[in-house]
Amino acid sequence: MNSDQQQSSGYTGITFDHSSVDLVLSKIPKLARDLTGADYAAVTISQPHAGMRIFHDGLDKNIKWQDKELPQGRGVLGRLGPVDSPIRLDDISSHPDSYGFPDWHPPMKALVGIQIFAGQGYKANLYVSNAPNNGEFTTRDTEILNQLTQFVKFAMEFAELHDRERKTRMIVEATENRLQAVIDGSLAGVLIISASDKLLIGFSKQACTILGCNLEVGTTLTEIHNSVDFFDINGQVISEQDLPIEKALTDGIETVASEMMLHRPDGSKLPVLVSAATIRIHDTEIDSTVLILQDLSDILQNEQMKSDFLSMVTHDLRSPLALIKGIINEMDVDVNTSDEIHADLESVDEEVDHMTELVSNLLDMSRIETRTKKVDSEI
Template structure:
């Protein structure tokens, strides 16, 4: 003990001298006892060894328990609003934690700790005026020590310790845990930086995969690729791309991937207030506990956490990217929200590149069609016309063969009419919303996954009769039917026929695959097709063909009310 440890006898009172003796004794004990400085240095070293944030938080609690001989410990992480966001308990068996259920809501004594900027030490926490008791299955706890953790002047969370093995928590214990909390703040900061670097690396790899997939010459399912990569990036059970360019007040699910994807693929979303509709309006969001209020997910059995962020392509907001985890998995965190937002922003640029590629390919196809149309007009039609004139002249000179020759001339005239119709189709300007081209786009997109491109037959005034909501349903029906063929039929050839009359629309998709099983399993996709038909007062049938394979037939009568 040095002289400087005490005030001079001339100025010190008896009480001051006594307090100085106690402080000096505490300092000496802190430096020499195993639970003092050496134990603190060892605990601090253990805490700073980890880089994963979850491991760091758990090691902080474990070190604090060892440091002050506590039975139980926990760390609570606060959200920006000051509410308990995460709670990591240590010391309780896993089955007990599971029986207790949800983590504490941050009320009672925990709320007292959260309100203070200094440690809270209680000999009996159950006797505190704001104590609210324990839930069922919770172990008994008496002595209590709560210490705040601050990072960069901001309140990060609190360290909680209970049931000291030898009596109540002391002032020395408070000093030790406060010092550990200071070391822990550095470890948490490092873990956060590491976590951010890891997330950035994962986003970069995912965007690279998206870009590579979208730039493949055979890949046209742009949003399907995006949804698949988002699922891999976030370990989500379901991902989906919702486009806001649909007519009316509903957004259209353009792509879905994962669990129950077929239940929402091609469906529409009413614009009720939800994290997804807010993302469509440009506001990213996160639900951490329960997604059952999401209109898109209601009744789908996914009651976990959901993230939704805006999807911007070429500077224009086109929709939203949503990812959902089931309740059996850990909920998304604000860090996950930032990762998904970064991914969507970078993937939007990849989508723009892919759309530019597809546009360039369409221009090449258009140029090739125009060349083919010119060749048909300048060469094929002229030759057929000349041949017809020659046959007519021959019929005049050989009357006995006139009838037969006239039949051939009529056949040539019919061929010329068909070729002129083909020329018109090849050279006609393509309206962006023309029904026939939306149908062809859907067939082309799904046809990439078949051994051979489907044969398409469009009969009747397709663009005139299939408009409004009906075209959305027809395109969705073709997508779903072809998707079923890809997944289940193992077919070599597929035919798609759309017939439009003044009274009804019929869509038929036939294949030469394995046919319809005797006891087909329940399919949400088939149910969707039936529901779409019923909404128009129509029918849907899936039947085996006698020659092998199956045929899906979707029929809907036309009415002015439904076709608006």
């Protein structure tokens, strides 16, 4: 195999996309004519289930070639491949395999054909025909066209990389938009902090409402810390290094549903449930962390209303039960009470004691829920 053949060997490293291929190949015929002085130049593409496409330069503009039968790539042109590339003929009509051109096609004499690439069922060739002054193409012309095909390969690789990057960017943007829609639809406040520089890279609208301050992408974690304070359930301020978001960023320690009191910039206080989780690359390196803030004010208000209701109910029940028990005790000491009535009074007294115990349990449950009574563990 000569040097020309080595340069134009088959190329299989391209995943084809018509937008990139067509853009590159459509410019090649005119460039090939300018470099060689040929009357005609064409790039043909054979592709699976789609026949042949042609990009050309030099054909009569009055010929409606799009409506014509295209060359089928048989004969001399059909032989063009990794081994028979390039092909240089002084007179293509004298070649024994010269056939396959439709009647409308302009006459060709001198010809150079070079394979651009072949692979994945695709095949693309470059042809120039009719050298200047009805002469012959030279070895130099062939070398120039070989160099041109090498440029085409690189250009197509670049175009393909551009297409991949564009498609990847579109996928990433669509994924980010879907994620942001999910975050914005959440009732919780969500903040996403980059681990490398501790900058805010995403947040929900509810996060601004809960924190009581404006947020924007690029806000530093330090700026957020300076705007708000977190206190534990005992009223002790939580230092920055002990905050869930810092522990997740620094040590990878995740926090699930920790109740805190948030002190906001306007001086108001808000009970919140705080969680922090890490987002890792390949399950090892921490890429970012997610802080989730849930407003507990409505929940605690509902719990307080329930507790107040239980307290009221238990108080209203205890008074009549105590009155009933007192009456029973007075009746039970009456010497004239028959044994049958005495037994009935004891039964009623037992039920009153049982009801009193139930009411006490309700009151204790209310106090436990509001943290005004500690639970004694029993073994």
